[in-house]
Amino acid sequence: MHWLIWIAGTIVLVAAGVGATLLPQRRARALRRRTAWSTARTEIARATVSRDATPVRVEEAERLLARAELIAADRGGPDAAATTAEYARRADRLWREASGD
Amino acid sequence: MTDRPARAWSEWLRWGALGVAVVVLTIFLVVQGRTIDVSYGQSPSSSDPVPEGDAGELSDATVPSVEEMTRMVADDQIVRLPGSVAHIDEDRVRAEIGGTDSRVLIAPPGLDEDERGRVRDVENATVRVIGTEVTGGFFQVVPNDFDGWREVFGTGDVTSLVTRLLRELRDEENEDGEDGEDGEDGDGIAWREPTAEELGPVTADLRETGLHTAEGSTMDSLPEATATAFPDGDALYAVFPQQEWGQPVPEYGPALAAEFPGRPIVVMYGSWVEYHGPDQEEFAQVVAAGLYGQLTERLSRYDYPQHNVLHAYLNRVTDVRYAGLFDRPLPYQPFDPLRVTLPALPWIFAACVLVFLGLSVRSVLRPVTRPRKYQRGHSAARLAGLTALAIEVSALTGRDGNASLTRGLTALEGARKALDDKLPDQHVQTLLTQAEAELDDTARAVGRTDYRPNVYLQGRLA
Numbered sequence: 070m071h072w073l074i075w076i077a078g079t080i081v082l083v084a085a086g087v088g089a090t091l092l093p094q095r096r097a098r099a100l101r102r103r104t105a106w107s108t109a110r111t112e113i114a115r116a117t118v119s120r121d122a123t124p125v126r127v128e129e130a131e132r133l134l135a136r137a138e139l140i141a142a143d144r145g146g147p148d149a150a151a152t153t154a155e156y157a158r159r160a161d162r163l164w165r166e167a168s169g170d
Numbered sequence: 171m172t173d174r175p176a177r178a179w180s181e182w183l184r185w186g187a188l189g190v191a192v193v194v195l196t197i198f199l200v201v202q203g204r205t206i207d208v209s210y211g212q213s214p215s216s217s218d219p220v221p222e223g224d225a226g227e228l229s230d231a232t233v234p235s236v237e238e239m240t241r242m243v244a245d246d247q248i249v250r251l252p253g254s255v256a257h258i259d260e261d262r263v264r265a266e267i268g269g270t271d272s273r274v275l276i277a278p279p280g281l282d283e284d285e286r287g288r289v290r291d292v293e294n295a296t297v298r299v300i301g302t303e304v305t306g307g308f309f310q311v312v313p314n315d316f317d318g319w320r321e322v323f324g325t326g327d328v329t330s331l332v333t334r335l336l337r338e339l340r341d342e343e344n345e346d347g348e349d350g351e352d353g354e355d356g357d358g359i360a361w362r363e364p365t366a367e368e369l370g371p372v373t374a375d376l377r378e379t380g381l382h383t384a385e386g387s388t389m390d391s392l393p394e395a396t397a398t399a400f401p402d403g404d405a406l407y408a409v410f411p412q413q414e415w416g417q418p419v420p421e422y423g424p425a426l427a428a429e430f431p432g433r434p435i436v437v438m439y440g441s442w443v444e445y446h447g448p449d450q451e452e453f454a455q456v457v458a459a460g461l462y463g464q465l466t467e468r469l470s471r472y473d474y475p476q477h478n479v480l481h482a483y484l485n486r487v488t489d490v491r492y493a494g495l496f497d498r499p500l501p502y503q504p505f506d507p508l509r510v511t512l513p514a515l516p517w518i519f520a521a522c523v524l525v526f527l528g529l530s531v532r533s534v535l536r537p538v539t540r541p542r543k544y545q546r547g548h549s550a551a552r553l554a555g556l557t558a559l560a561i562e563v564s565a566l567t568g569r570d571g572n573a574s575l576t577r578g579l580t581a582l583e584g585a586r587k588a589l590d591d592k593l594p595d596q597h598v599q600t601l602l603t604q605a606e607a608e609l610d611d612t613a614r615a616v617g618r619t620d621y622r623p624n625v626y627l628q629g630r631l632a
Contacts, residue, residue: 074516075198078523082191085523089530104588104597111584111601115577122573168573 105150112157119164130163184529191522227472229280253278257415259329272296280473302470304331324442364420386411395484405434412440578608
């Protein structure tokens, strides 16, 4: 009967250790992902505002923004969000330059 | 900030519990390899009663070749090889043999494996006696009471064993299966009072050194086991060689007990050890029965020096002394914490597991990196200030300021969502900084420096 304590205890120890390591890790990854997408969404919104404020059409900027929105529509991990944000930022810069800001 | 020390404390407790659990588990696993040594009071008698190897059990005696022995046995019904210690009453044995063609071969004790094999190969010998070990056919006859042992080990008399074996073999041949006359185990030793001349030197030696070794005994010094067997140190030892067969044996035990009342006396005849003195009834028989019951086979086959036999006997005495049979006080036993803790180990382990589990669950439910309140408050205040600024500025903007103001409002909206989503404070601050830069642009475009964010926010705070 006592040896059951050893086996069960060891299993619980390992499970608790694995759980206590994995859960925060997963939570941190999810947080990182949401943060990255938050940044990406804000960048897209800013780029959209810049586009609306620009009197001329900038084809490359529109292409960049379209690609950013395409990636955003697929969702994805932090890397996809970072790419999206980068495209949107570049589009935003192009429009601002075009509008002479 | 306030829960910082409590947090550190519980982390310490958590990892401490894990460490203790691992240590306890390791101890448990290591202890599994410990051999269990059951001894009441940890008797200090050495665990090998008769030291093996160089115990001197092999004698110099040897035996002739198989052919020669076969010829000797064919010539004579009873053959006694030189060096033998066993004696038989030839008349009684011949009477037992009767008309049958049984033959007896007596060999010396302490033969090595090879020499014993040679004796066993003498096929025309019905009964073989090696030392005092009596074998024949499928049988081996051993003494099983005190008279029998005393007879065999004290005087080398194996007459009753040989006759019993002959009778057994004959019964087997007749296959009538009756063995009615069992238990007739010889008559024991014929005792006589020791004479004054015999007793004199013994008592003198005992008075002087506590040890008397008679002429012919194979003992020169006492074994170390005396110290634990008779810790009072007042024991007397009288050692005599194997007694001459067929003669009455001087009974020194009672005489010495009368001479030295109240002192333990160990008397040894050959390989037979007996005890006289205090508590004789209580343990003399227990010790002798234990020793000879267990070691008869070795003692009879080999030629152990008396020193070793006495060593084994004294170890046995020590064991009995430590067996707790006689309410004797035990010497101090050092406290062994491991032994005391062992039964508690599983529960300590279980407690540690539970503590670790509980604290792990706690730490998962409330992550260490949770945002600090005052910073969230700070972000929220900055968000509110910037939003108010944006609303005020929006009334002033014409076409020029529109784009940057809208971008600022977009960034503010993103920051608000991030704050609602409980995203990291750093991220919220980044978005707010972006919004601030846009609003700064707006204020410059409008030409109102008092609406520049750092100025405006400072004014609000003041």
